[in-house]
Amino acid sequence: MVLLLALGPFLLPEYRNPEGGRVDLASSLLSLAAVLAVIYGLKEVAKHGLQPVPSAAILAGVLVGYVFIRRQRTLEHPLLDVRLFANRAFSASLSTLLLTVMFLMGVQFVVAQFLQSVLELSPLRAGLWLLPAVLSGMVAALAASAIMGKVRPAYVFGAGMVLAAVGFAVLWGVSASSGPGLVMFASVLMFAGLAPVSALGIDMIVGAAPPDQAGPAAAISETSNEFGGALGIAVIGSIGTAVYRGQMDQDYPDGVPAGAEDTLASALEAAARLPDQAGETLATAAREAFARGLQVNSFVAAPLMLLMALAVSFLLRQIKPAAAEEEAAAEPAPGAETSSAAPGLQEEPAKS
Structure with missing residues (x-):
């Protein structure tokens, strides 16, 4: 990072919109309020069901988001230029980036807990088991950049999402008795499939915007990236929590032991306070319930990833490869004079 900060000003070209306006603080507060309210509501619904307070929070977040969009349409220099979404390539690329990051970050958030809390690996060992997935994502992103x-x-x-769907399908077979190898293999497939989509999707978003809107487009893509990660952790984590609680209620129909009903961590803490046999039974049931939540999440993610692959292949089908775009840009306009005509077809200059 220090090297990037030192070399960036010299190597990275900068463009400033001469007509750019000041940041609208009210718009920033509205967008923040909308995001926080929706994510809070989703997390609370997973913990306590469809109760009035979280439902009202989600509804309030949606309404605030609507007010935010209406405000952007009236400002001379909006925080978010909603006209950009009329561009199909921009909207499709942005939606793809959001959903890709959502599934990847959300599932990996649960996978990290699975390795440490279910398989009882230390944070260092869990990180080392996930390192091949990160490396596969880096290699795949570089390869995809050349292929594009x-x-x-x-x-x-589309091909990357199909590969990621296979990775999610591999997680269907995970259980509390599975070794870390299965999770690592599934993560390698997911990262190899989705890392190129996440990395190159930003280029697609910025490239689809007009030059004077490159700054807002880049900001939107980065916000979408961060929001997708937060939303993925909230949604995927909420699904896992709901499945965990349902499985625990099924295993303990007479009532889940006190302190074990919410999360795997709380169940393991409660198990440590119980006698040996009872504590071991509770810990085993909690680990299996958590693994069941990971299975359900991957079972949902795999078919959705295939649907996304079909949608992206259809919506972005008209965008040509980079080489073809460069060739088209280099071709002269019809009827324009050119000196590249075939030999013998050029007119000779008039002789005086």
């Missing part, structure tokens, strides 16, 4: 010069982005993204 000759292949349409829609097909590159």
